Amino acid sequence: MRIHFTVSDLARVRVAEAPSALATTTFSAFRLRHGRGGPALDMWRRTTYAARHSAAAATAARPGAAPLSRLAATTPSHPVPxxxxxxxxxxxxxEEIERLLSTPRAELRADLEYVARHRPLPRWAGSLAEGDPAALRRLADAIRVHHKAAVAPYWRGLHAALRADQAERCRQWQEGGVERVLSTLHPRMRWRPPVLELPDVEGPDYHLDGRGLVLAPAAFTSYVPCDPGDPQPTLHYEAVPHPGCTTTDGTSMPLAALLGHSRAAVLEVVAEGVSTGRLARRTGLSPASASEHATVLRRAGLVTTHRVGRTVHHALTPLGAQLLLRSSSSGTEEERPHRLGSPSR
Incomplete structure (x- = not known):
């Protein structure tokens, strides 16, 4: 698969504004059903299945999340709705689910018709395409069930790692421009101007035709094809293979071993770009303790702090972003797939 850029496309490339919990949940549903993995991914899969069955037993409901798993892509070359x-x-x-539930019928129909041209969809997808409220609520419930078991226990660590990747891309952009960013998205992606090549993914050539491209760091997936019908297509590139190196409260285990749990949690929340008050609320620390930990991290060159009026804001430095990225992938390099689009995704 190859993505073709024009000069106008390169000028309109941008990094996604924030990680999407819904996109992460969708990609994790694919990863749960398909592909092999190393011990960390297998542990996540077993834990997720156990959590879903426990929740189903407690509510006398079916243990699966069929509407979500049936709509998720089944191969790397298949589009995701x-x-x-x-x-x-x-x-x-x-908020993402609320937007899903309020999607206009015309958009739903066009979206699912596009997907159906590339792969079979379950019969009940027709009800979704017609905007049937009951079908949309069933899908929303399935998303929440799966998210609670597969993503929520790890979301803080995943969110921090994805934010850190965004910060790293911004640094690359400042130092080497858009071509530096495109040349380092993934070991199995090759930037050969003006084409981004994905040698191990089967699929058509994509011509951006001046629309540019949104680069979205993702968890659980190596690549999801950008929809050529999007006003500005999105390329989801794998920044975090799986949450295998996070504890159940979302803190990176290597980072906690280095900095201690509280300081590691502070660094991960700072990846969001926060005030001292929000930092305290997100970590469960007192404002004084949160400020003290941020000061230590700032002196170590991991955090930068600036004041706007009476509010103090904290953000990652390039070194802090690198540390978060390294800790999120520590111990997983040997588990990364050899082929970007292979069944071992």
Whole structure:
């Protein structure tokens, strides 16, 4: 598969504004059903299945999340319905689901008709295409069930790692421009101007035709094809293979071993770009403790702090972003797939 850029496309390349909990949930549903993995991914898969069955037993419901798993892509070259991967992402999963439930019927029909041209869809997808409220609610419930078991326990760590990748891309952009970014997205992607090549993914050539491209760091997936019908297509590139190196509270285990749990949690929340008050609320620390930890991290060159009026804001430095990225992938290099689009995804 190859993505073709014009000069206008290169000028319109941008990095996604924020990680999407809905997109991460969708991609994790694919990863749960398909492909092999190393011990960390297998542990996540077993834990997720156990959590879903426990929740089903407690509510006398079916253990699966069939509507979500049936709509998720079944091979790397299959498109994911746009309603399951919204961009730009909203701050919370609930807000993304609310937007899903309010999607106009014409958009639903066009979205699912496009997907159906590339792969079979279940019969009940016709109800979704018609905007049937019951079908949309069933899909929304399935998303929440799967998210609670597969993503929510790890979301803080995943979110921090994806934010850190965004910060790293911005640094690359400043130092080497858009071509530096495109040449380092993934070891199995090759930037050969003016084409981004994905040698191991089967699929058509994509011509951006001046629309540019949104680059969205993702978890659980190596590549999801950009929909050529999007006003500005999105390329989801794998920044985090799986949450195998996070604890159940979302903190990176290597980072916690280096910095301690509280300081590691502070660094991960700072990846969002936060005030001291929000930092304290997100970590469960007192404002004084949160400020003290941020000061230590700033002195170590991992965090930068600036004041706007009476509010103090914290953000990652390039070194802090690198540390988060390294800790999120520590111990997983040997588990990365040899082929970008192979069944071992």
């Amino acid at each position: 746009r309603l399951l991967r919204p961009q730009p992402a909203l701050p919370t999963l609930d």
